[in-house]
Amino acid sequence: MRPTWFLTDASFDWLYPERIQQMSRRHWTPLGIAKKAAGFLAAEEGKNILDIGSGVGKFTLIGAHYYPLSAFYGVEQRSELHHYALAAKEYTKTENAAFINLNFTQVDLAAYDHFYFYNAFFENLDTKDRIDHQIEYSDSLYQYYSRYLYKELDKKPAGTRLVTFHSLEDEVPPGYQLVDASKDFLLKMWMKR
Numbered sequence: 001m002r003p004t005w006f007l008t009d010a011s012f013d014w015l016y017p018e019r020i021q022q023m024s025r026r027h028w029t030p031l032g033i034a035k036k037a038a039g040f041l042a043a044e045e046g047k048n049i050l051d052i053g054s055g056v057g058k059f060t061l062i063g064a065h066y067y068p069l070s071a072f073y074g075v076e077q078r079s080e081l082h083h084y085a086l087a088a089k090e091y092t093k094t095e096n097a098a099f100i101n102l103n104f105t106q107v108d109l110a111a112y113d114h115f116y117f118y119n120a121f122f123e124n125l126d127t128k129d130r131i132d133h134q135i136e137y138s139d140s141l142y143q144y145y146s147r148y149l150y151k152e153l154d155k156k157p158a159g160t161r162l163v164t165f166h167s168l169e170d171e172v173p174p175g176y177q178l179v180d181a182s183k184d185f186l187l188k189m190w191m192k193r
């Protein structure tokens with residue numbers, strides 16, 4: 001029987017405990033968006049794609065499932081969410097996905113070709129709907145992370161692909177050209193010139 005986890009948001013979210021399922025609408029990428037974003041990032045086979053702030057692995061696992069000829073990675077600072085991502089990877093037997101439990105500033109971004117970014121740093125500005133109260137939040141952390149990612153993305157070679165979802169675009173250097181977007185402009189596909 002073919003697995004049904006990757007068919008709807010509800011069936012995918014069943015991979016996780018109820019508390020994590022309840023966060024899905026607010027914090028994890030919807031399945032249709034993940035498929036569209038992954039399709040853009042995996043346009044060429046054999047590339048390494050990194051989700052910066054991968055949560056419980058929803059984008060990473062959906063991308064890996066639909067694009068088996070690319071390698072999808074997720075870096076996540078919260079160990080609890082990383083643990084759920086690993087469990088979902090095992091359960092779905094997704095071979096071409098891997099998860100790293102670190103702050104993204106501790107990862108060598110030069111090792112990855114293309115990037116997905118669902119406004120991971122916004123939690124530092126938003127006082128409502130926080131995932132938990134285990135970490136420090138501040139405006140200056142938002143500025144620091146956005147600036148750090150901006151500089152790293154700026155160093156990448158021409159042809160680097162970036163997808164942003166709900167982003168304020170503080171991390172997008174001007175060298176990235178907008179090549180496609182959803183009708184509501186929340187999902188944007190960029191390519192470095």
Ligand SMILES: C[S@@+](CC[C@H](N)C(=O)[O-])C[C@H]1O[C@@H](n2cnc3c(N)ncnc32)[C@H](O)[C@@H]1O
Binds near residue numbers: 026029051052058059
């Ligand atoms: C909006 S959620 C998106 C999750 C996932 N990308 C998805 O689309 O399903 C953002 C995630 O980024 C993580 N995050 C925020 N700042 C981070 C940082 N500096 N390093 C690593 N992860 C971070 C948060 O813990 C949260 O899980």
